[in-house]
Amino acid sequence: AFGSFSAMLNKQARHPAMLVYLDNYISRAAPQRQLEEAAQRALFSTRDFGAVMEAIDIEKMKGINENYARELMELHTLGVDNHYTQEDVITVANILTGWTVQQNPKEPIVFEFRKDMHASEPRVLLSKRVPSIPANPEMEGQYVLNMLVSHPGTAKFISYKLCRHLVSDDPSAEL
Structure with missing residues (x-):
C-alpha cells in the first residue's frame, strides 16, 4: 500500500530536507x-x-521566502502556470511562514512550527479566502495543502505526470 497523495504531500511539506533545501525554514513574518x-x-x-x-x-x-511555495504549486500539485498567479505563490509563502525545523544541534533535525515566525493576516488563495486560525496557525498551512490536493488542476497535473511515466512520453488527452 502506497498511501494517499494527500498523506505524501503532508509528509513532504513537513520534511526537514524539503524545508531546508527550499529555504522555508527561514521564511518568516x-x-x-x-x-x-x-x-x-x-x-x-x-x-x-x-x-x-x-x-x-x-x-x-x-x-517570506517563496521557493518552497512555488515548488509546491509548480512541481507537486498544480503544475507550471496552471490555475494560480504570483499573488497565490506569495499567499502560500505567507501561510507557510513558521514551518521550520528544530535547530538544536544536540537533537535530530525535525519539523517545528514556530508561531513567532508566522505571518497572520487575511489571505485569498485561488480566489478563495483562507481562514485565519489564531489558536493553531499551523492548521492554516494544512488548510492550504488540503485545498491544493483537492483542486481539479492538481488531479489533472498529477494524472498527466503518471501517464507520462507509466504509459507514454506523449499521452493522449483521453488518458
Missing part, C-alpha cells in the same frame, strides 16, 4: 518594528559584540 530598531542601534554599537551578532541575526530574518 518580517520582524516587528522594535526589533528592527534594536538591530539598527546594535549595528552601530561596536562595543557590544553580542548586540551586533543579535542585530545580524535579526537582519537575516526579514520576510
Whole structure:
C-alpha cells in the first residue's frame, strides 16, 4: 500500500530536507518594528559584540521566502502556470511562514512550527479566502495543502505526470 497523495504531500511539506533545501525554514513574518530598531542601534554599537551578532541575526530574518511555495504549486500539485498567479505563490509563502525545523544541534533535525515566525493576516488563495486560525496557525498551512490536493488542476497535473511515466512520453488527452 502506497498511501494517499494527500498523506505524501503532508509528509513532504513537513520534511526537514524539503524545508531546508527550499529555504522555508527561514521564511518568516518580517520582524516587528522594535526589533528592527534594536538591530539598527546594535549595528552601530561596536562595543557590544553580542548586540551586533543579535542585530545580524535579526537582519537575516526579514520576510517570506517563496521557493518552497512555488515548488509546491509548480512541481507537486498544480503544475507550471496552471490555475494560480504570483499573488497565490506569495499567499502560500505567507501561510507557510513558521514551518521550520528544530535547530538544536544536540537533537535530530525535525519539523517545528514556530508561531513567532508566522505571518497572520487575511489571505485569498485561488480566489478563495483562507481562514485565519489564531489558536493553531499551523492548521492554516494544512488548510492550504488540503485545498491544493483537492483542486481539479492538481488531479489533472498529477494524472498527466503518471501517464507520462507509466504509459507514454506523449499521452493522449483521453488518458
